[in-house]
Amino acid sequence: MTDSATPRVRQMARARQGAVAAAAIPAVVLTSLASTAPALAAGPAMSSVLAPKAATGARIAAAQDRIAAHLVAARVPSRVTVAAAAATSVVVKSGDTLSGIAKKHGVGVASLVKLNGLASADRIHVGQRLTLRAGSSARTAAAAAAPAGTYTVVRGDTLSGIAARRGMALGSLLQANGLKATSTIYPGQKLKVSGASAAGRTSGGKAPAAAAAAPAGTYTVVRGDTLSGIAARRGMALGSLLQANGLKATSTIYPGQKLKVSGASANTASSQLVPSTFLHYTYPAATVSSANRNKAILLSRNLPSRAEMKSIIAATARKMGVNPALALAHAYQESGFSMSAVSPANAIGAMQVIPSSGEWASQLVGRRLDLLNPYDNATAGVAIIRALQRTSATEQIGIASYYQGQASVRKYGMFSDTKRYVANVLAHKKAFS
Template sequence: MVVAAPPPATPVLEPVTALVAPSRTAPHGWTTYTVRDGDTLDGIAARHRTTVGALVARNHVRTPGLIHPGDRLSVPRTAAQAAQAAKAKAAAAGRVHVVRDGETMSGIAARYRVSLASLLKANHLSSRSLIHPGDRITVRGAGSAGSSSAKAAAGRPAATSRTHTVRSGDTLSGLAARYDTTVGDIARASRISSGSLLRVGQKLRIPVSAAHAVSDTFNGVKYPSSVVAAARRNHAILAKRSVPSRSEVRAIIVQTARRHGVDPRLALAVGSMESGWNQRAVSPANAVGVMQVIPSGGDWASSLVGRRLDLLDARDNITAGVVMLRALGRSAKNTEQAVGGYYQGLASVQKHGMYSDTKQYVKTIMRLRATM
């Protein structure tokens, strides 16, 4: 259907392009409008708060008196449309997180309240991929302070929480890092300001976010329900326990490694790589704690030290990892093969050689070792 516009009695093309500055008629940018039956250029211009001349110039309309249903015209955005587009663009682009020493993808996902799967996908990584200090990780879908998703998250109660009694030297940022949560979440749960000064003896509520729940799949492998159930039980126990801070874990690793004759820098590198020195880390395979020891590994380590080790206890967990490194070091032909055995299993390394991801794991451990 041909739609009539006002008679083109007055000059349109030359005077409009000469006199109209389209950018001034679209302070919020441009969007696309599809012409509908009955539309006219002056009606579309009025609806979008612009002029016929601006539309003609922007869309290179040769015959302003003729527009047809289905034609697509560039028209000025409203302020609301511009704001919505900006939010969509920001969400698509995401924010960038620069990896620090000891950080893991699961920890970064928890920090920004996004799923580990979506974080891995956004960065074209697998759950076995290694990250290094200085890497730039794109985080998509993390709500800003003013977004509706963030407000909804702020209003939701945490799945569980625990009480922390403030000790000398404690800070909100330090506690947030220790308990793998945020300053804002601790402040809200404790009903204090995020800028509050802490007092020794003060009781704080530490939320345990549902974002930390253990999934049932790792590296594309879905684990048996019994294994995942055990991992989730261990995760729930650790979520309510007091665990050492990263600085305390570091000291325990050094002390334990020296006691068992293992290079402390190697033990520190393995603990950093495996969990970021986080005793609350639990994988779907039920690898627990700082050194990410599975139950069968715990049994082996217990036999090596002559007593039952509790993998949920940070000191015992670190002891398990350290004595396993010591045993692997005695059986392997070199340190690199021992580290590969910690990741892949020494028998497998000796029989098949190191897999590609094992080689990358060993390379990263040796690089981290040099920085410890």
């Protein structure tokens, strides 16, 4: 992203995601629909079919039967549509209101407010996921149904996210299941796992020793937290977290709420999610710590899939007057449309925006942007692309500035890796056009 950092430091700060980002490949739904034309039955020669027949009583009755059958068939639909299962959650989109969502899904406004711990029926935001019905989490159900030592993939899962929640190294998860970092997973797939389960237990049914030995404390809920996510980061059993706080699996938590916890601190638990070095450059401890916190938060959320993120970015670009192909090219090069991507330099989300650039983007659009919000992340990246293209002599310089920093490009020209970045983005742009 763009800033005025020392060029070589800036150059290194554009760390690519490597296996971490590549492994964040969301689960996809594979469907197929086959349709075939009805076979034509063999019949008599055409001349005999068309030949006139005598109007006998038997033939008249047969004709009436055929006509009646035809009329019945004309009134029976050739395809029956099976009603879809009622949605259990919904992501707020631009223009949505709580009353509109309630009406669309047949639930009460008061019920939505209570289920989601909302302060007011008027306080919802774009990208927010609202629970529509109590006790209907697909992830919780899948985890509960899976036998010990296995995990059932649900929509939105990523390999890195599953590994983090189970307390496993990503490499161990891949090796156990014969997968690669680029492998695709799909809902319903069974994966061999170890470490803490979604319910916080190992395959042997005992809590991790590290969690038992860790001191108890408190945790302050922040926006986007989930009970299962907090338990996973603290190395606790979900049941233990619920019991310690007098909660149920369907309980709603809210920002600022204090929870009794045990296990490793959030910083310790998330320290393995994002490395501190890249290309032999070690990033400041504060930057890496922030990157790990952001990664943990993103992994605890039900994020858009790569395909959904691609659509969000394209729509945002069109709305902001930026060539969608250019915006998609940047996003694909930066993260492969992965909203869970976080680099050691703390570049966040699909557009890989660092916090200082996020502040600039907020000024550009006139409102505070949350880089952990998929829609705001897309807005930040597109706003910066638009600003750089408007203030750069050529499209290539604008692209280079997104990667190296505009001040650095103007002063030093493009570094060798920046030139490769520009070439890649232009190639992607052509493919997306």
